[in-house]
Amino acid sequence: MLNLQKHWWQETTVYQVYPRSFKDSNGDGVGDLKGIISKLDYLKDLGIGAIWLSPVYRSPNDDNGYDISDYQNIMQEFGTMADMDELINQAKKRNIRIVMDLVVNHTSDEHKWFIESKKSKDNPYRDYYIWRDPKDGDVPNDLQSTFSGPAWQFDEKTGQYYLHLFSKKQPDLNWENEKVRQAVYKMMNFWIDKGIGGFRMDVIDLIGKQPDKMITGNGPKLHDYLQEMNKATFGGKDMLTVGETWGATPEIAKLYSDPKRHELSMVFQFEQVGLDQQPGKDKWDLRPLQVGELKQVLARWQTELDDQGWNSLFWNNHDLPRIISRWGNDKEYRVESGKMFAILLHMLKGTPYIYQGEEIGMTNKPIKDFSEISDIESRNMYLQRIDEGYKKEDIIKSINTKGRDNARTPIQWDETEHAGFTTGTPWLGVNPNYKSINVKAALADKNSLFYTYKKLIQLRKDNPIMIWGDFKLLDTQDEIFAFEREYQGETWLIVNNFSNNRHKLQLADVNVGETIIQNYDHKITDVSDLELKPWESFAVKVVV
Numbered sequence: 001m002l003n004l005q006k007h008w009w010q011e012t013t014v015y016q017v018y019p020r021s022f023k024d025s026n027g028d029g030v031g032d033l034k035g036i037i038s039k040l041d042y043l044k045d046l047g048i049g050a051i052w053l054s055p056v057y058r059s060p061n062d063d064n065g066y067d068i069s070d071y072q073n074i075m076q077e078f079g080t081m082a083d084m085d086e087l088i089n090q091a092k093k094r095n096i097r098i099v100m101d102l103v104v105n106h107t108s109d110e111h112k113w114f115i116e117s118k119k120s121k122d123n124p125y126r127d128y129y130i131w132r133d134p135k136d137g138d139v140p141n142d143l144q145s146t147f148s149g150p151a152w153q154f155d156e157k158t159g160q161y162y163l164h165l166f167s168k169k170q171p172d173l174n175w176e177n178e179k180v181r182q183a184v185y186k187m188m189n190f191w192i193d194k195g196i197g198g199f200r201m202d203v204i205d206l207i208g209k210q211p212d213k214m215i216t217g218n219g220p221k222l223h224d225y226l227q228e229m230n231k232a233t234f235g236g237k238d239m240l241t242v243g244e245t246w247g248a249t250p251e252i253a254k255l256y257s258d259p260k261r262h263e264l265s266m267v268f269q270f271e272q273v274g275l276d277q278q279p280g281k282d283k284w285d286l287r288p289l290q291v292g293e294l295k296q297v298l299a300r301w302q303t304e305l306d307d308q309g310w311n312s313l314f315w316n317n318h319d320l321p322r323i324i325s326r327w328g329n330d331k332e333y334r335v336e337s338g339k340m341f342a343i344l345l346h347m348l349k350g351t352p353y354i355y356q357g358e359e360i361g362m363t364n365k366p367i368k369d370f371s372e373i374s375d376i377e378s379r380n381m382y383l384q385r386i387d388e389g390y391k392k393e394d395i396i397k398s399i400n401t402k403g404r405d406n407a408r409t410p411i412q413w414d415e416t417e418h419a420g421f422t423t424g425t426p427w428l429g430v431n432p433n434y435k436s437i438n439v440k441a442a443l444a445d446k447n448s449l450f451y452t453y454k455k456l457i458q459l460r461k462d463n464p465i466m467i468w469g470d471f472k473l474l475d476t477q478d479e480i481f482a483f484e485r486e487y488q489g490e491t492w493l494i495v496n497n498f499s500n501n502r503h504k505l506q507l508a509d510v511n512v513g514e515t516i517i518q519n520y521d522h523k524i525t526d527v528s529d530l531e532l533k534p535w536e537s538f539a540v541k542v543v544v
């Protein structure tokens, strides 16, 4: 049992909004802040307590807002600062906090700091970024960008290379420079003073990098910087702070989220996300998921953080494919598998994050050709792999399986043209399945996935066991993920059939009580010899 002080961000459910694709209010084909405001009642009805807002700052959009040219201004396509203030206030009226995306590993190359930095070697902003001399007339070393190719870009004017771990329009900030750190903290306080609820920190594990030693993630000063940031900004204000930390192990996650260390509330860890890629290769090199491995990873994170940290729980975000298409069945069992993912996620210990459209079971949108790709990561990878001799069909298959555009298609609000997202031409094509999969249809169907999410969110509010209860994995066949939660003498059993197959559940010595939630409509009375239907999922009370 946790000894930790309790916080609102442990009890709430967070909903991620990717503004470009959420709701367009002015017909330019791009989602905007007024569009989000118009849907706050929908989100309140769902029951969420916080919105993680992907970047809305001024940006040339090389990476859809993750390349920021002005942290204290709003992207013109999304609206104005007055719209942003209105969003914060309107959300607050509905008891919803706004968690801003904090992208401070890098800026845009169009940020004024970089424009200055590039001017000359002795410019006062030169050391805001990471500049190195050429080595033997070439790049300083072999560091590679996540978006393909070398992480170093040559600048003709000053004869040096700058570091960019993402696109060449996303130069990395130099966190060793105290002035950079202070400027970031000042900017964070500007947003805190506006009354936001917290920060989601983009690739925060990279800020302690030491490029000369080829160290990118988890550099030696990383935690010093986070403790300094905590003290200078959100410390003592009970805000939700969640770090995006690709390389985190449970041990590393505790460094970030142990309350005694005064760093972050929690981290997003991605160990399970890598389970369908070939070991040692990258995300485009596919292999089928082994459910047994997923169970072991999720269970380990449940038990190992213990009372020294806090889990975040998610299947989807704007960088990941839709979970129903990825590990579920987006055809005959779309609703059943979607409900199973929902029940499983909310029954684990940690703060759940729902990504827009997940609550209505949106699916991936396959493409056939390079011309249909919008995302910079997929475009660059495609071109690089074509150069390296890969077959076009294999590259397209990887993109259809893992590409980020899958999650970024506009939200399907109704069955009208462009799914009710815009009256103009959407910036990214709507998934053609919008006529049947949309919010309006979901709200009209009491058995829809939406109501499963809504019920789960309410259940978390009403049942402390879901938040604080201990987790115990039960021994079953690989494709069944069964576990118990236990809190103050109460025990719940949660069973998930992670497959298209029927499976026999044989749990001895469990007396089944009331059913809490399920995705098939039959009475569960006995789990000693129960045939589970495809993707069946339920939570029941255990009578002791």
Ligand SMILES: OC[C@H]1O[C@H](OC[C@H]2O[C@H](OC[C@H]3O[C@H](O)[C@H](O)[C@@H](O)[C@@H]3O)[C@H](O)[C@@H](O)[C@@H]2O)[C@H](O)[C@@H](O)[C@@H]1O
Residues within 6 Å of the ligand: 063, 066, 067, 103, 146, 166, 202, 203, 244, 246, 274, 282, 283, 318, 319, 377, 404
């Ligand atoms: O601001 C730039 C992006 O920052 C965030 O996402 C970071 C990227 O995370 C993944 O890539 C990291 C790789 O990490 C490890 O090396 C794994 O082994 C690899 O498999 C991972 O690919 C995603 O694949 C990328 O799509 C992300 O960019 C933001 O969330 C992004 O939106 C920003 O583009």
